[in-house]
Amino acid sequence: MERKKVVIVGNGMVGNKFCEKLKQKINDLEIIVFSEEPIRAYDRVHLTDYFKISSIDELFLLKNEWYLENNVKIHLDDPIVAVNRLKKEVESQKGITVNYDYLVFATGSAPFVPPIPGIEKEGVFLYRTIEDLDLIKAYAAKAKRGTVMGGGLLGLEAAKAMVDLGLEETAVIEFAQRLMPRQIDDSASMLLQQKLSELGLTCLLQKSTSQLLGDDRLTGIAFQDGSSIETDLLVISAGIRPRDELAKKIGLDVGERGGILVNAQMQTSDPVVYAIGECALVNDMIYGLVAPGYEMAEIAASHIVGEEKSFKGFDMSTKLKLMGVDVASFGDAFISEPYARTILLEDRNKGIYKRLNVSKDGTRLLGGILVGEAASYNMLLQMVNNSLPLAEHPELLLLGQQSESKSASAGLEALPDAALICSCEGVTKAQICDAVITGHCENADAVKKCTKAGSGCGGCVPMVKDLVNYTMKQQGKYIRSTICEHFDLSRQELYDLIKIHELKSYDHVLDALGRGHGCEVCKPLVSSLLASLWNEMILGKGNDVAQDSNDRYLANIQKGGTYSVVPRIPGGEITPDKLIVIGEVAKKYSLYTKITGGQRIDLFGAHLNDLPFIWEELIAAGFESGHAYGKALRTVKSCVGSTWCRFGLHDSVSFAIRIEERYRGLRAPHKIKSAVSGCIRECAEAQSKDFGIIATEKGWNLYVCGNGGSKPQHALLLASDIDSETCIRYIDRFLMFYIRTADPLTRTATWLNKMEGGIDYLRNVVVEDGLGMGEAWEQDMQLLVDSYRCEWKVAVENPEIRKRFVHFVNAPEEKDETVRFDSFRGQKKAADWNVSTY
Amino acid sequence: MNTQIDMKWLKACRIEDAIENGGVCLKLNNEQVALFYFARRNEWYATQNECPHKRQMILSRGMLGSLGETPKVACPFHKKTFALDTGECLSGDECAIKTYPVKVENGSVFIGMTA
Ligand code: SRM
Ligand SMILES: Cc1cc2nc3c(=O)[nH]c(=O)nc-3n(C[C@H](O)[C@H](O)[C@H](O)COP(=O)(O)OP(=O)(O)OC[C@H]3O[C@@H](n4cnc5c(N)ncnc54)[C@H](O)[C@@H]3O)c2cc1C
Ligand code: SF4
Numbered sequence: 037m038e039r040k041k042v043v044i045v046g047n048g049m050v051g052n053k054f055c056e057k058l059k060q061k062i063n064d065l066e067i068i069v070f071s072e073e074p075i076r077a078y079d080r081v082h083l084t085d086y087f088k089i090s091s092i093d094e095l096f097l098l099k100n101e102w103y104l105e106n107n108v109k110i111h112l113d114d115p116i117v118a119v120n121r122l123k124k125e126v127e128s129q130k131g132i133t134v135n136y137d138y139l140v141f142a143t144g145s146a147p148f149v150p151p152i153p154g155i156e157k158e159g160v161f162l163y164r165t166i167e168d169l170d171l172i173k174a175y176a177a178k179a180k181r182g183t184v185m186g187g188g189l190l191g192l193e194a195a196k197a198m199v200d201l202g203l204e205e206t207a208v209i210e211f212a213q214r215l216m217p218r219q220i221d222d223s224a225s226m227l228l229q230q231k232l233s234e235l236g237l238t239c240l241l242q243k244s245t246s247q248l249l250g251d252d253r254l255t256g257i258a259f260q261d262g263s264s265i266e267t268d269l270l271v272i273s274a275g276i277r278p279r280d281e282l283a284k285k286i287g288l289d290v291g292e293r294g295g296i297l298v299n300a301q302m303q304t305s306d307p308v309v310y311a312i313g314e315c316a317l318v319n320d321m322i323y324g325l326v327a328p329g330y331e332m333a334e335i336a337a338s339h340i341v342g343e344e345k346s347f348k349g350f351d352m353s354t355k356l357k358l359m360g361v362d363v364a365s366f367g368d369a370f371i372s373e374p375y376a377r378t379i380l381l382e383d384r385n386k387g388i389y390k391r392l393n394v395s396k397d398g399t400r401l402l403g404g405i406l407v408g409e410a411a412s413y414n415m416l417l418q419m420v421n422n423s424l425p426l427a428e429h430p431e432l433l434l435l436g437q438q439s440e441s442k443s444a445s446a447g448l449e450a451l452p453d454a455a456l457i458c459s460c461e462g463v464t465k466a467q468i469c470d471a472v473i474t475g476h477c478e479n480a481d482a483v484k485k486c487t488k489a490g491s492g493c494g495g496c497v498p499m500v501k502d503l504v505n506y507t508m509k510q511q512g513k514y515i516r517s518t519i520c521e522h523f524d525l526s527r528q529e530l531y532d533l534i535k536i537h538e539l540k541s542y543d544h545v546l547d548a549l550g551r552g553h554g555c556e557v558c559k560p561l562v563s564s565l566l567a568s569l570w571n572e573m574i575l576g577k578g579n580d581v582a583q584d585s586n587d588r589y590l591a592n593i594q595k596g597g598t599y600s601v602v603p604r605i606p607g608g609e610i611t612p613d614k615l616i617v618i619g620e621v622a623k624k625y626s627l628y629t630k631i632t633g634g635q636r637i638d639l640f641g642a643h644l645n646d647l648p649f650i651w652e653e654l655i656a657a658g659f660e661s662g663h664a665y666g667k668a669l670r671t672v673k674s675c676v677g678s679t680w681c682r683f684g685l686h687d688s689v690s691f692a693i694r695i696e697e698r699y700r701g702l703r704a705p706h707k708i709k710s711a712v713s714g715c716i717r718e719c720a721e722a723q724s725k726d727f728g729i730i731a732t733e734k735g736w737n738l739y740v741c742g743n744g745g746s747k748p749q750h751a752l753l754l755a756s757d758i759d760s761e762t763c764i765r766y767i768d769r770f771l772m773f774y775i776r777t778a779d780p781l782t783r784t785a786t787w788l789n790k791m792e793g794g795i796d797y798l799r800n801v802v803v804e805d806g807l808g809m810g811e812a813w814e815q816d817m818q819l820l821v822d823s824y825r826c827e828w829k830v831a832v833e834n835p836e837i838r839k840r841f842v843h844f845v846n847a848p849e850e851k852d853e854t855v856r857f858d859s860f861r862g863q864k865k866a867a868d869w870n871v872s873t874y
Numbered sequence: 875m876n877t878q879i880d881m882k883w884l885k886a887c888r889i890e891d892a893i894e895n896g897g898v899c900l901k902l903n904n905e906q907v908a909l910f911y912f913a914r915r916n917e918w919y920a921t922q923n924e925c926p927h928k929r930q931m932i933l934s935r936g937m938l939g940s941l942g943e944t945p946k947v948a949c950p951f952h953k954k955t956f957a958l959d960t961g962e963c964l965s966g967d968e969c970a971i972k973t974y975p976v977k978v979e980n981g982s983v984f985i986g987m988t989a
């Protein structure tokens with residue numbers, strides 16, 4: 037029997053998905069694809085990434101071999117120009133004719149180009165295909181000012197890309213009175229505008245363009261209100277128009293405002309002809325998103341193989357995917373009184389706007405808008421889509437992540453099995469849980485491989501992760517964090533074993549407790565444990581090659597391969613003479629100098645070869661290593677305190693110096709920072725540190741487990757009104773407890789957050805000595821304090837170690853000639869990465 | 875194998891100049907070459923010194939390790955890893971690095987390069 041033939045017009049995202057789905061369902065069909073574009077289907081959703089990536093390979097949706105292996109014939113760069121529906125035959129531009137049993141239109145859409153005088157000028161671009169982006173990129177190189185017409189999702193994405201391309205000024209013009217008019221309301225738009233201007237984007241609203249200016253080349257835009265702007269480049273993103281021209285020509289029914297009319301099975305007015313994706317008009321709607329397009333592909337493919345499925349409409353919720361700008365809109369975003377109750381949260385200071393629309397009886401969430409903070413988007417969307425009952429105080433949903441994460445597992449539990457988690461690939465909660473339970477997928481990547489969830493727009497990945505963890509916990513699976521393929525142990529187990537066996541080098545540890553040859557995960561971890569336990573010079577015993585890069589050269593590596601030099605300046609106190617030495621050294625070795633956020637001075641841009649010489653001079657002047665490169669004590673900041681300050685209760689500088697000198701060089705699971713403030717005004721910011729000390733009338737208050745960084749957290753009070761000796765004893769215990777039990781690369785704040793019993797338990801261990809370890813830990817600490825030596829002093833004095841600080845072993849005098857600097861405000865800076873970033 | 879024809883063994887350094895279980899950088903033929911002595915496996919490898927990710931002259935300062943049986947080096951900058959035997963990138967899609975043959979004779983290390 038002759039095999040039936042399916043011809044597909046268009047190899048965009050949806051046409052491609054259709055091929056894949058059809059192949060999965062049935063094998064004895066002949067599939068022939070015609071594509072207008074010169075390359076096979078790529079990920080249009082991530083088109084903008086094309087500016088950043090090195091090759092288009094990363095964007096292709098299927099490997100080239102897929103088409104070959106599956107026997108799907110694809111004609112690139114050859115659009116269909118005619119169809120004879122009586123003979124069931126298509127004809128391509130290059131003159132190929134093929135007959136079909138089923139014909140599928142997946143012709144997508146084209147950007148709408150408004151009929152404005154001057155639109156044909158050089159410098160006007162669209163934003164839809166790889167070719168468009170190539171043209172824009174080439175033109176942007178000589179342009180200064182860019183403008184995007186249209187402030188919708190796509191327009192904003194294009195505009196951000198202009199900024200990233202390095203255009204000096206970028207503006208968005210929008211006809212409506214707000215940005216993203218179809219997704220968000222006026223207040224949300226105001227906040228969004230503010231965020232975008234921080235990114236360097238100007239927004240011009242309520243602007244209707246009357247004319248494009250310039251002779252052949254675009255030079256500006258005139259508006260109907262009489263104003264105008266200058267611009268060299270214009271990207272049009274004013275909406276889309278379905279590509280229905282061919283369908284219209286061959287007499288298929290199309291909608292009044294465009295789009296190929298289809299029924300719920302995706303059949304056009306000719307039952308053997310289907311239309312899917314952005315060219316299809318279904319339920320009076322054009323769906324301009326990829327997820328509904330994939331659903332249409334599924335339905336059409338099912339129908340062809342005789343399964344009955346129908347298109348039931350699709351959720352149009354979206355999240356803007358610009359770095360640094362969280363905007364999401366879901367469900368019915370605009371419904372308001374009297375049809376719903378609106379709950380609003382607006383924090384202009386933090387730049388957060390949230391709106392939730394709740395049913396009048398307060399039982400269900402109908403939709404909403406999030407700007408500035410959209411971490412809860414996935415969960416809220418699920419609540420809408422699955423009509424989950426609302427708790428008594430829906431306003432709590434507006435609060436930040438903390439309250440959400442507590443309710444996260446309750447939320448996941450409430451989701452029905454059929455809840456669609458990944459709408460691009462149509463993966464449900466049940467399928468993901470099943471992948472974890474029966475498919476033994478233990479992380480989001482494994483689930484992605486097994487179910488494809490998260491491989492489309494990627495928006496659901498955080499939720500997939502939560503689901504994996506939730507399911508594993510439900511299964512009673514102990515999430516035991518072993519180190520890597522070389523050590524089947526947790527960090528704490530390894531710590532205890534190294535201590536018991538008194539192992540002192542990485543190789544000995546690997547031979548005794550591990551297998552294989554180590555890697556970049558276990559080497560630094562073991563090195564850190566060895567340092568925490570024995571405090572021997574970290575570059576000795578062949579351990580240098582097991583140190584993280586910065587530790588190995590006792591300096592932080594920078595762009596270009598040079599290093600920074602950070603001498604310790606305890607408590608931030610420094611004499612004029614020492615300042616002069618730093619200045620002289622910096623001048624001699626031509627280093628960029630900067631006051632750091634940690635109250636000391638960083639000297640950047642040192643060649644590897646120069647490091648020992650620089651340190652030799654600094655050490656001679658009484659400096660020592662600041663361990664800015666190590667997972668070790670960094671700085672103990674101080675405020676000026678009672679020696680000068682009229683409010684100072686105690687001498688905070690002296691105490692800070694004492695603390696810094698006690699714990700200098702102490703290696704830990706992560707870096708540790710401290711500060712001492714002379715009174716409750718807290719000028720040293722002690723409450724943002726791993727341990728912070730604040731003077732009181734009667735002594736010191738000791739705070740622990742604070743953190744700056746990306747998730748700032750205030751430190752918690754551990755003990756109050758204690759004297760200096762007690763304070764130091766508590767810190768000894770606190771630090772040893774942390775060093776012994778924290779996971780690798782875990783700051784004290786995160787360590788505490790994971791600790792059962794929290795601060796009360798910690799207080800019990802440290803202050804009340806609940807584990808009876810207090811004395812032992814104080815002794816351990818004293819051992820480390822007594823064995824301290826400045827690493828740099830050892831390094832410059834030991835010829836074996838010192839000789840490693842060269843770039844070429846066979847030309848030790850020569851510096852790396854590829855290192856480049858640019859001059860910058862009277863100093864220098866590292867030249868940019870050697871590759872273009874787009 | 876045409877490439878074999880014009881390959882020359884260039885003297886790189888003495889064995890003791892190399893670092894056990896680590897890398898050193900050499901200037902050979904006006905190129906920067908990273909030489910690794912994987913002492914735990916008693917194997918020698920040479921590759922280009924430039925990391926293809928951000929084109930940094932740095933791989934010789936990278937950390938050695940193994941992935942299953944494959945010997946690898948991790949770049950100090952962003953920890954992309956590359957197989958030392960084939961040069962293949964083991965993390966993500968960076969392009970592969972060049973590798974060169976190494977031999978050790980009479981206490982000296984030689985690297986095979988085409989002129
Ligand atoms: C130099 C400095 C910035 C400056 O010019 O002021 C700096 C520079 C770097 N910081 Fe920092 N941080 C500096 C103060 C801070 C502070 C402020 C402070 O200490 O009071 C913070 C927030 C406080 C905190 O740590 O809780 C800070 C939070 C971070 C973080 C985030 C840590 C976190 O827990 O989230 C990182 C990333 C990490 O460590 O993983 C980081 C990482 C880095 C690295 C090491 C990034 C890297 O791996 O290359 C930078 C190295 C620069 C270099 O080559 O020397 N830096 N960094 C500051 C050095 C202080 C010093 O004298 O040692
Ligand atoms: C920059 C950008 C960002 C986007 N971001 C998102 C997002 O975040 N989320 C989201 O859901 N969606 C997003 N989209 C939309 C998404 O890309 C589309 O919904 C999706 O690509 C539609 O797929 P399609 O196959 O229907 O159309 P297309 O991908 O446009 O494919 C249609 C193909 O058919 C070809 N064609 C047309 N006529 C013929 C003919 N006669 N013969 C042969 N071939 C023909 C066209 O050249 C084209 O290659 C974005 C789009 C762009 C441009
Ligand atoms: S904030 Fe970021 S960029 Fe600035 S020094 Fe710290 S790590 Fe580097």
Ligand code: FES
Nearest residue numbers: 925927928949952
């Ligand atoms: S430069 Fe090597 S990993 Fe980025």
